[in-house]
Amino acid sequence: MSLSEEKELSIEDLIEILGSTIKHDDDNKVITFLVMLLTYTHEDQINLGFLAESSTGKSYIPLEISAYFPQEDVIKIGYASPSSWSHLPSTLMSKYGVPITDEHRPTRAKVKEELEFEGEKPSKEEIEAEYQKRKRLWKEMLKESYYLVDFERKIVIFLDMPHYLFLQRIRPLASHDEREITHIITDKKERHGLRTKKIVIRGFPTIVYCSAKLGMEEQEKTRLLLLSPEKSQEKLRESIFLKIEREADRDAFIKRLMEDPKRKMLMERVRRIKEANIRNVIIPEELRSFIYTQFMEDHPYLIPRHQRDISRLLALIKAHALLNFMNRKQTGNPICRNIIVNEKDVEAGFRLYYSIAEANEFGLSPELWEIYRKLKPYFNENGLTILEFQKAYFKEFHKPIGYKYAKEILQTLESAGLLYHEPDPSDKRKLRYKPLESGVKNSSNGIGELYDILRNELPEPFYENKAIDLIIKVRKCSFEEAERIFQIFVDEGKLFRDPYGLWHWSK
Numbered sequence: 001m002s003l004s005e006e007k008e009l010s011i012e013d014l015i016e017i018l019g020s021t022i023k024h025d026d027d028n029k030v031i032t033f034l035v036m037l038l039t040y041t042h043e044d045q046i047n048l049g050f051l052a053e054s055s056t057g058k059s060y061i062p063l064e065i066s067a068y069f070p071q072e073d074v075i076k077i078g079y080a081s082p083s084s085w086s087h088l089p090s091t092l093m094s095k096y097g098v099p100i101t102d103e104h105r106p107t108r109a110k111v112k113e114e115l116e117f118e119g120e121k122p123s124k125e126e127i128e129a130e131y132q133k134r135k136r137l138w139k140e141m142l143k144e145s146y147y148l149v150d151f152e153r154k155i156v157i158f159l160d161m162p163h164y165l166f167l168q169r170i171r172p173l174a175s176h177d178e179r180e181i182t183h184i185i186t187d188k189k190e191r192h193g194l195r196t197k198k199i200v201i202r203g204f205p206t207i208v209y210c211s212a213k214l215g216m217e218e219q220e221k222t223r224l225l226l227l228s229p230e231k232s233q234e235k236l237r238e239s240i241f242l243k244i245e246r247e248a249d250r251d252a253f254i255k256r257l258m259e260d261p262k263r264k265m266l267m268e269r270v271r272r273i274k275e276a277n278i279r280n281v282i283i284p285e286e287l288r289s290f291i292y293t294q295f296m297e298d299h300p301y302l303i304p305r306h307q308r309d310i311s312r313l314l315a316l317i318k319a320h321a322l323l324n325f326m327n328r329k330q331t332g333n334p335i336c337r338n339i340i341v342n343e344k345d346v347e348a349g350f351r352l353y354y355s356i357a358e359a360n361e362f363g364l365s366p367e368l369w370e371i372y373r374k375l376k377p378y379f380n381e382n383g384l385t386i387l388e389f390q391k392a393y394f395k396e397f398h399k400p401i402g403y404k405y406a407k408e409i410l411q412t413l414e415s416a417g418l419l420y421h422e423p424d425p426s427d428k429r430k431l432r433y434k435p436l437e438s439g440v441k442n443s444s445n446g447i448g449e450l451y452d453i454l455r456n457e458l459p460e461p462f463y464e465n466k467a468i469d470l471i472i473k474v475r476k477c478s479f480e481e482a483e484r485i486f487q488i489f490v491d492e493g494k495l496f497r498d499p500y501g502l503w504h505w506s507k
Contacts, residue, residue, distance in 0.1 A: 008327045009269070011320075011348055017262045021064045023242055024235035025057070027355040028227050032065045032208075034319035034352070035225070036155050037270070039073065039206040041322065042279045046315045047174055047207040049224035051214070051365035053405075057229040057239070059159045059210040066155060068267050070274065075156045075205075082165035086185050086199055090147040093200075100145055106134035145198070146182075152203030153274070161211030167220050174223045176204050214368070214408045221363045222305050225312050227356060228367035231397075269323070276325060280338045281318035287346055291317070294350065301451070303492040309361060317341055317349030362416045371397075372413055376435065383434035385424060386410065417491070420484055436484060450474060450485065451494065461502035 011030055018029045031048075038044050050058035066074045092100040111131045115122040122130075151173070172181050180202050187197040209224065246253045257263060283291070295313065299306055321328055321341045329340040359369030371393070378384060378392040386406050393401045401409075410433045413419045417436065424430035453474055458467060464486065471482040489495050495503050 006326055008324045008344075009266075011351065014266075014323075017266050018065065020257065020260060020263060021067075021242070022061055023238035024232065025061060025230050027352060028061055028229060029065060031225070031227065031316065031352050031356070032062055033068070034316060034323065036062075036065060036069060036206055036208075037273060037322055038315055038319050039069075039153055039155050040274045040276075040278065041281060041318070043176060043179075043204055044281060044315055044318050045176070045204045045206045046312055047209070047224050049209045049211070049221070049226045049365070050228065051209075051211055051226055052228040052367045054212045056231055056367075058212070059157075061227075061229060062157050062208045062210065063159075066157060068263070068270055069155060070271065073154055073274075075154055077156065077158050077162075079160045080158065080162035080166045082163045082169070083185075084162075085149075085166060085169060085201075086183065086197070088149050090149045090199065093146055093148045094141055095144040095146075100141065104138070104141075106131060106138055147197065147199045149199060149201045150203060151201060151205035154203065154205040155208070156205045157208045157210070159210055161209055161213050170201075171220075171223070173201055173205070174207055174220075179204065214405075214412045222308050225356070226360050226363075226365045228365045228370075231367075273322060273325060277334070277336060278322065278325060278339055279332065279336045281321050281341060282331075282338050283314065283317065283341045283346075287341060287343070291346060298354075301492070305361070305363070309357070312360075313349055313353045316352050317345050320348040321345040362418070364412070364416055368409065368412060371409060372418055379419075379433070379435045381434075383422070383432035385430050385432055389433070417488055420480075422480070436481075451489065454489075455505055458505075461498065461504050463501065464503060467503065 014030045014033060015026045018033060022029045035046055035048055038046065048062070050062065052058045063076070066076075094100055108127060108131050111134060112122065112127050115127060115130060169183075172178065180200055183199045183201070185197050185199065187195050291314070295310060318341065321339055324345075325339045328342065331338045331340070356366055359366045362369065364372070374396050375389070375392050378389075378396075384392065386403060389410060390401055390403065390406045393399075393406065410419060410421075414421060414433065419433045419435055421431040421433050424432050450471065454467060454470060457470055467486055468479065468482045471477070471485055472479060475482065475485070477485075486495075494506055496506060497503050
C-alpha cells in the first residue's frame with residue numbers, strides 16, 4: 001500500500017492498518033474508526049454500542065481505535081452514576097457566554113489597587129463602599145451564570161454501561177435533539193442550603209458504550225449502532241499471539257507501533273480532517289435516489305426504527321467520503337467547506353451497514369443474533385427449556401453458559417419477537433421457548449401476506465377480537481399465537497387504537 005497522504009484509502013486499506021493491533025473484527029474496527037471520524041462533522045455524528053459477554057474485546061476495540069485520534073478529543077469514562085453528568089468538567093459562563101474565573105471575583109485588595117491606580121489614595125470607607133458595590137454585581141452575575149460542559153468534537157467512551165438513569169438523562173444529547181441542552185439541578189453544596197444550578201451541555205459528541213449486559217431499554221438501543229467482537233478460533237489464536245508480543249516486551253512493541261509508517265500516515269490523515277473544518281458532507285441528488293430505491297427494496301415492510309437505521313447508513317457513506325476528503329469535490333471556503341459524496345462512498349457505506357444490519361434491525365447485538373442463528377435448528381416444535389438451551393449452547397459453542405445468562409438471552413430474543421414461551425405440559429414450573437411460527441418478523445412470507453389480507457378484510461375501524469379471529473382462520477394457529485402476531489403489527493406501528501378502543505391501520 002502506498003503511503004502517500006493524498007492516496008484514497010479503501011476499506012481494505014483501513015483493515016490492514018488497523019490490523020496492527022486489532023486482529024480480525026474487520027467490519028467492527030472499520031465501522032468504529034469511521035464513526036469516530038464523524039466527530040469532526042457539524043451534525044452527522046452517531047453512537048456505538050459494543051454489547052458482548054466479558055473478555056471478548058468490546059472495550060479493547062474502541063480504545064485501540066481512539067489512539068489514532070488527538071487525545072484531547074477523547075474522553076474515557078469507567079462508570080457513570082445517575083447524577084454524575086452534572087459533575088463533568090465544566091466552565092462557569094456569564095449569561096453573555098464569557099468564561100468567569102477567579103480573576104473576576106472582587107476583593108478589597110483588588111479594589112484598593114484599582115482605585116489607587118485611577119487617582120488619589122482612597123480612604124477605607126471609599127474602598128469598602130466600592131468593594132460592596134462590586135460584590136453585589138458579582139453575586140448578580142453568578143445568579144445569571146451557567147456551567148458549560150463542552151462536548152463539541154469529542155469522542156466519549158464509556159468503558160462500562162452507565163446507570164440506566166444516566167442514560168435517560170442524556171437521551172436528548174444522544175438523539176441530537178438540540179446542539180445546546182439545558183439542565184436545571186439543585187446543588188446541595190451551597191453554604192446557604194439548596195440552590196438551583198444551570199448546566200448547558202453543548203455539542204454532538206460521538207458516544208461509545210461498552211457493556212456485557214444484555215438488558216437495555218428499547219429507547220437506548222434505537223439510538224445506537226450495535227456491534228459485537230468476533231469470537232472465532234482464528235481471531236482468538238491471533239489475538240493470543242499479539243498479546244504475547246505486546247506483553248513480552250512492552251517498550252519494544254510500543255516503539256514498533258510508533259514507528260509504523262502506515263499508522264503514522266493514518267493519524268496524520270485524522271489530524272488533517274480535523275483541521276479541514278468540513279461542515280457538511282453532501283450526497284448529490286442522483287445518489288440519493290439510488291440509496292432510497294435500494295433501501296426500500298431491502299425493506300418492503302417498514303417499521304419506525306428504520307427512520308434511524310437509514311440515518312446510520314447515510315452516516316457510514318458520509319464517513320467514507322470524509323476519510324478521503326482531499327479526493328472529493330469540495331464547495332464552500334477554507335473556513336467552512338463541504339465535500340461531495342461519490343459512488344465509491346455509497347458502495348462502501350452499504351457494504352459496512354449490511355454487515356451488521358440484520359441484527360441491528362431487530363434491536364439485537366450481532367453476538368445475540370449469531371447465537372439465535374446457530375441455535376435456531378435446536379428449537380423444534382417442542383421448544384427448549386433453559387436447561388436444554390444451555391446444553392445446545394455448549395454443543396454449538398464448546399463453552400458452558402450459566403442458567404441466569406441463558407435465561408437473559410432467551411428473554412432478550414423473546415422481546416425481539418423471535419421467540420415466545422409456554423408452560424411445559426409435563427411440568428408447569430418450567431417454561432419452553434419456541435420460535436414464532438412466522439419466523440423473522442420482517443419476512444415477506446407469512447407475516448407480510450397476512451398483513452395484506454387483514455387490511456383488505458378489515459378496511460374500517462375494528463375491535464381486537466375480530467382481528468384475532470381472522471388471524472386464527474387464515475393462519476390456522478392457536479389463540480395465543482394470533483395474539484402475538486397482532487402485537488407484532490402494533491409494535492411495528494402498523495396499527496393504532498383510538499380513545500373508543502377501536503383499532504385503525506396506519507396510513
